[in-house]
Amino acid sequence: MNRLEKKLVKQVHGILAAQPYRTFKPKELAKQIRVSKPDYPAFRDMLKRLANEGKIAKYKSNHYGLMKRATVIEGVLHVKTQGYGFLITEEGEEDVFVSQKNMGVALNGDTVRVQLFAHTKGKSREGRVIEVVKRARRNIVGTFHRTRRFAFVEPDDLKITRDIFIHEGDTLNAKDGQK
Template structure:
């Protein structure tokens, strides 16, 4: 009787999390230095062969993406065009911003003139300028990759043929323009607290264009303010009629 062959299970190799950003961070901290995989591994405190092989592969991937230049076999330096990074926008109270990027040691300062319509928490692509001595690392947002938010609560201010929604959110630095055609059917009055959705933001316009999607009520009213707070935190403020009927039956002690 022949013996059954024992199954051999190969241990899965551990993948280094976020390796690309970690490597780019090292190169950006040493922008004038030529580095090899051993130096990268040493900086990341990686000693096993599997980890080193991942670094070698990632270095070649970055070379093929034209983000690194291989100056000689196995030796790399960061390219000038690698001054482009992706990150999350953090708007300050003064209307300027920082872009938080995992690949960089320090956040990138973005003056308001370089925001290019980016809003708080948007995912963006930013160009980082060469840092001047004793100055902040500064950049210019060149592309909005993903909007974090397009709906804002605010107070409607009506003029004769248009309106503006003045957002409650202190990090929303621009009022939302509502054209006459978008006001029709909204049933909103001057001074109402409303929900506006941004639909467009032309490159040459100071303000985003939007429309009113809901009227919450008058500022100061209890329900209006509760709904405003819920919306600011992305929480539901309206429920299906059957849910509300069920909630009314729940005894309050």
């Protein structure tokens, strides 16, 4: 992180700490810090990175705020064949809904940390995976496919709803259609 970025991070933390119960759109933060238009995409990427690192919180509707300890919980992710999942905690708390787009790289059975979104009255708790703590499995069985530019495995497990991309050097000479 360069000096300018460190300064921006400090300014963002200052704004969020001054109003800890409020969330901000990226443009609101950029305006308060006076980020120029050409620098805005890099600023937005910096906010995403800070959220992924758990240094600030990203809430629904692309809003950012302070990370509150109570907003992050750990448990086992149970994925449905439709692609969404539920976080089940050891404490037996209410399940947390995780949409497919908020699952990140987590797979069925993984132990994950989930950042909770602000609770909406009448709706179940919802969140997004911010970290895979422990993988439930090391191997995934599926059908190998190769295209001109990349290779991937289409998993047999219906609860894994996305293909697993394979780097060209890691194909182990597998042939298209092999298991």
